Amino acid sequence: MGYNVAIDGPAGAGKSTIAKRVAKEKGYIYVDTGAMYRGLAVHFMEKGIQPDNVAEIEQACEDADVTLGYEDGVQQIYLNGRNITSRLREEAVGNMASKSSGIPKVRATLMAKTKDVVMDGRDIGTVVLPHADVKVFLTASVSCRAKRRYSELQEKGVPCKLAEIEKEIEERDYRDIHRDTSPLVQAEDAV
Numbered sequence: 001m002g003y004n005v006a007i008d009g010p011a012g013a014g015k016s017t018i019a020k021r022v023a024k025e026k027g028y029i030y031v032d033t034g035a036m037y038r039g040l041a042v043h044f045m046e047k048g049i050q051p052d053n054v055a056e057i058e059q060a061c062e063d064a065d066v067t068l069g070y071e072d073g074v075q076q077i078y079l080n081g082r083n084i085t086s087r088l089r090e091e092a093v094g095n096m097a098s099k100s101s102g103i104p105k106v107r108a109t110l111m112a113k114t115k116d117v118v119m120d121g122r123d124i125g126t127v128v129l130p131h132a133d134v135k136v137f138l139t140a141s142v143s144c145r146a147k148r149r150y151s152e153l154q155e156k157g158v159p160c161k162l163a164e165i166e167k168e169i170e171e172r173d174y175r176d177i178h179r180d181t182s183p184l185v186q187a188e189d190a191v
């Protein structure tokens with residue numbers, strides 16, 4: 001087992017920004033678990049499955065292989081060998097990921113193999129890497145996180161409304177915190 005860094009927190013707090021920098025500086029692999037849940041979400045959406053259809057989502061996990069790789073130093077996500085990175089940041093994909101990630105079978109599909117890694121997500125310090133050497137819980141106010149997402153989308157030329165993003169973040173926070181499986185919670189030993 002290598003050196004593990006766990007960074008958890010709600011949507012838009014800056015987890016991936018920090019995780020990428022730490023990984024680069026230390027030469028560790030950065031595993032963006034949110035992007036992997038998003039990759040699976042694309043799979044469910046392409047099959048036309050509704051987020052509340054647990055049986056169909058569980059069935060769809062059987063033929064989904066989500067992997068992470070790098071091209072020119074930039075993280076890519078592959079769904080059954082096809083590069084779907086450009087779809088990951090769509091709001092609909094984030095919402096499907098937030099809903100489907102509460103299903104234990106979905107979580108089991110994405111269990112990680114660990115070496116020297118920086119991982120960010122919701123349950124890294126509590127469930128995936130409970131013995132991580134460093135645990136960080138990164139958070140910020142809803143309005144601050146919504147502004148970060150808003151600027152991210154603006155930079156990409158995606159039309160969006162700040163108020164709608166704020167509302168979606170609040171809804172996602174609620175789902176991520178209140179679900180039964182691997183809820184978003186600060187690990188007792190997280191900074």
Ligand code: DC
Nearest residue numbers: 033034035037097098101121122123
């Ligand atoms: O971090 P993100 O916004 O890319 O994550 C998208 C969704 O995936 C998030 O709403 C909850 C889920 N997720 C999770 O359940 N567990 C993780 N370790 C990472 C993300």
